[in-house]
Amino acid sequence: MELNKMVGKPVSRLEGTAKVTGTAKYAAEYPAENLLFGYVVSSPITKGKILNIDISKALAIPGVIEVISHLNRPKLAWLDIQYTDMDAPPGTVFKPLLDENILYNGQPIALVVAESFETARYASSQINFEFQEQVHQTILERNLTEARAPKKGLATALKPPPPPPTGNFEEAFENAAVKVASEYRHGTEHHNPIELFATTTIYEGNGKLKIYDKTQGTINNQLYVANIFGLKYKDVQVLAPFVGGAFGSGLRPQYQLFLCVMAALHLKRNVRVVLDRKQMFSFAHRPPSIQLLRFASDINGRLTALGHSAFAETSNFEDYTEPTAGWSHRLYAAPNTLFEHQIVPLDVYTPMDMRAPGGSTALHAIECTMDELSYKLNIDPLELRLLNYSEMDPSAKKPYTSKALRACYLEAAEKFGWSNRNPEPRSMTRGNKLIGYGMATGIWDAFQFPARVQAIINREGKLILHNATTDIGTGTLTVMTQIAADELGLAMEDVDFQYGDSKKPFSMFQGGSAITSSTGVAILMAAKSLRKKLLKKAAQMPDSPFRKADDEMVYFSNGSLHLKENESAKISLKEIIAFNKGVAIKTTKMGNPHMIKLRKYSLATHSACFVEVEVDKDLGTVQVTRAVSAIAAGKIINPKTAKSQISGSMIWGISKALHEETIMDGNLGKYMNANLGEYHIPVHADIGQLDVIFVEEKDELINELGTKGVGEIGLVGMPAAISNAVFHATGKRIRKLPIHLDDLI
Structure with a gap:
């Protein structure tokens, strides 16, 4: 008699007890004998040069072992090689302490190594720097004249540009029966996992290192350390059994890893480097973007033209792109299309992939534009999507390995009670609150x-x-x-x-x-x-x-x-x-992956999000009271952990729509709310009832398991559904995220 199968059962996380009781160890918690502590000194200026560094006061403090800067950096690292990272972004990893040039605010400019963390931190305040400041540019909107296509190379090979145009978009849009032209803006977001970025390097002698690191890829960081420091791969071991969140920020090696390893090799001692919360804002962010959308349809609602132009931030030392402009054509078919993506180099750190990179940004603009088109057509937003439903991927002219999006629409709408919606904006109330219903579609890649x-x-x-x-x-x-x-x-x-x-x-x-x-x-x-x-x-x-x-x-x-x-x-x-x-x-x-067989197909997960909001008539405050997400992601191995992933994504969607934004001061060239007190994220009181539905989707082509990932599909549709619900509640179409109460008063 066969044992009861575990796949498909809602099993609790095996490491859960270790995490909630504190016995799970993270990168900064592993014990080591004779451990030294490194503290990173960050640049207070945004662009310029370091003219002089006086470290005499810092070195005079008892317990301080070394202060390392570009002036005395040990010649251990091969900083002249163009080490290419595995992902996010594909390109050359930033080289800390390379020279006197300051490229962005918060750049690491020195490392203090001491017998204790507190001593190292204090000593960092006793270093005197002399800078020559230069004019900087850090605001996307002020520099759109510098926009350009990404340079061809590894970045564009792994993250290709939008699909080529089809038909005659300009003529079709100009002559369309119904059309919408809108501009959408998104602010900067930082990943901010709870676990700070940290590295503990155990020096084992003879060029051998054991490294406990906060990372999403142990082998990625092993290759990085070995290549940069000229070590044998087998002599570098990177361990990360527990990671306290990352959301993309740990996809590539961050600078504390480099500094920690450099200090350990130089001093032949065990070293630990932990970034503080403010320094977590000195790398890894979702770039701000401006999107121009032009959608058109015939009088019956059938799409005839899709136009999507995106402008996004990158650094001055590295091109970063994320797929933004082409998502609409993977959902909706139209004979005339025009998609463009341009980047604007600024004096900031290179952006990075952040949960559902490109997709969460693009789908907000796309699905809000579809919502606006539905009101112009006087067609129910759900009906408009069903009218333009495509069984295949129009951008690639390939069928999906499976696509149960229609079931997502219908099951989520039924669960939510979409049929109870009065289509007239500002028509539904509850006491002093305006009630709004909104919906949106989600799509994300099914990678293997x-x-x-x-x-x-x-x-x-x-x-x-x-x-x-x-x-x-x-x-x-x-x-x-x-x-x-x-x-x-x-x-x-x-x-x-x-x-x-x-x-x-x-x-x-x-x-x-x-x-x-x-x-x-x-x-x-x-x-x-x-x-x-x-x-x-x-x-x-x-x-x-x-x-x-x-x-x-x-x-x-x-x-x-x-x-x-x-x-x-x-x-x-x-x-x-x-x-x-x-x-x-x-x-x-x-x-x-079955690369040859799957060339004939497109691979994606799909979702449908339905949201109810309450907007205070007097104060303009927005509360997401309930939301339903229906997900089509093939076989679900563990409904409990999968539901947790979707619920977490939905909460992040609420955060992106209503709370989360890093504020850049263009005059100073620095983020002004680099802490969790002023970088707003939702708390328990901000989250209403969240329901998750996994629709039945059997995919016998995608892989031997029949699975698709669920980490990001729950996020992509939520911001648009919330924005559309806010419009339905108030009659005001807010085309930027996050939506603030002053936008609605």
Whole structure:
């Protein structure tokens, strides 16, 4: 009798107890003997040069070991090489302490190393810098004349430009029966995970390092450290078993890693560097953007023209682009299209991928424009989307491997009660509150990366799995354990998934909603190979009932190998290993995307969001009282962790729409609210009832698991649904995010 399957069950996170009781250790919490502490000194100016540095007072403080700047930087790092990062953005990683040039406000300009963190921090205030300031430009709107297309290279290869135009857009838009032209603006957002960026480097001698780092990719950072410092890959181990959130900020190596490793190699000591909250605003942000949209339809609501031009910020030392302008054509078909994406170089740090990069920005503008078009047509917003529903991807002229978006619309609308909506703006009230209903569509890529997994059955008959992936709080440990348990017919407590270590088999970074489909498929491949090895060994045992059995004739359950035609015939995995003289049976296999087969298809997850808001008539305050998201993401391995992912994304959608923005002072060239007191994010009181629906979507093409990621699809549609609900409540179309109460008074 087969063991009850774990895939599809709402299993609580296996590491949950360790996290809530404080026994889970993060990058800055690992003990080390004779540990030194580094404190980063940040540039107070935005652009210019360092003329002089006086470190005499800092060095005179007891406990201060070293002050490192560009003037005395140890010649350990190969800063002349063009090290290319794996992702986010694909390009040359920023080089700390390279020279006297200041490229952005908050740039690291020195590292103080001392016997204690407090001593290092105090000493940093005793360093005297002499600067030569230069005129800076940090405001997107003031520099649109400098906009240009991204330079061709690795960045444009991995993040290609929007699709080419089709038809005659200008003529079609000019002559359209109904059309909307709108401008949408988004402010800067910073990732701000709760765990500060930190690195603890254990110096093991002879060029060997053990590094505990806050990262989404252990192997990515291992390659970075080895290449930059000229070390052997095998001598650099990066560990990140617990990561306190990242949202994209940990996709590439951040500067505290470089500084910490440099100090450890230079001093031949164990070193820890932790950034403070203000320094978390000195890198990694979603860029501000300006989007110009022009949509047109015939009198019946059928789209005839789609135009989308995007302008976004990048740094002056690196091109960063994110896919923004082309998303509308992946949802809606139109014979005439024009899509453009331009970047504006500014004196800021390079932006980075932030949860649903490009998609959350683009879908807000796209779905608000569709909403505005629906009012001009006097067509229900949901009906307009159904009228323009496309079973295929119009931009690529390919079918999707699966697309259950129509079911998302209908099931979410039913759950929400969309039919109760009075279409007239400002027509629905509740006491002194204006009530608004809004909806929007979501779409996100269904990525899969190559991954390698080692699977081992030990002498206790337990399964041990090895993979270098991280778990940034998404439930990866739990989900991988569920998949593996089912494949070998084991209870979850008999599966040990070991991860977060660069010395383990290959994994890409955890990002793009891809790890379940990547590492999960690799587990399937390894389990399949392991089952064959176990069956072969079982067939060699004395009087074995499995001598003539093949894969189709057996199954694994309750820690044993069973014969289907005679369930009493079984051998435990423990017995098989005992027959193997106690030697574990192991295998290592790769899981790869089906690149050739999938070239004929487009790969995406889909969602539909419905939102109710209350807007105070006098104060203009907005409260999202309830929201429903329906998600089509293939097979859901763990409904509990998947729902948590979607709920978290929905909350971030509320934050993006109503709260979250980093304010840049153009005169100073610095962010003015670089703290969690003034960088507003939602609290419990801001969040109403959130409902999540996973619609049935069977995808037999996407991968062996039939899975698509859920980390980002819950976010992309929410800001637009909220904005549309605010319009329905108030009659005011606010075309910038976040929406402030003064916009509505």
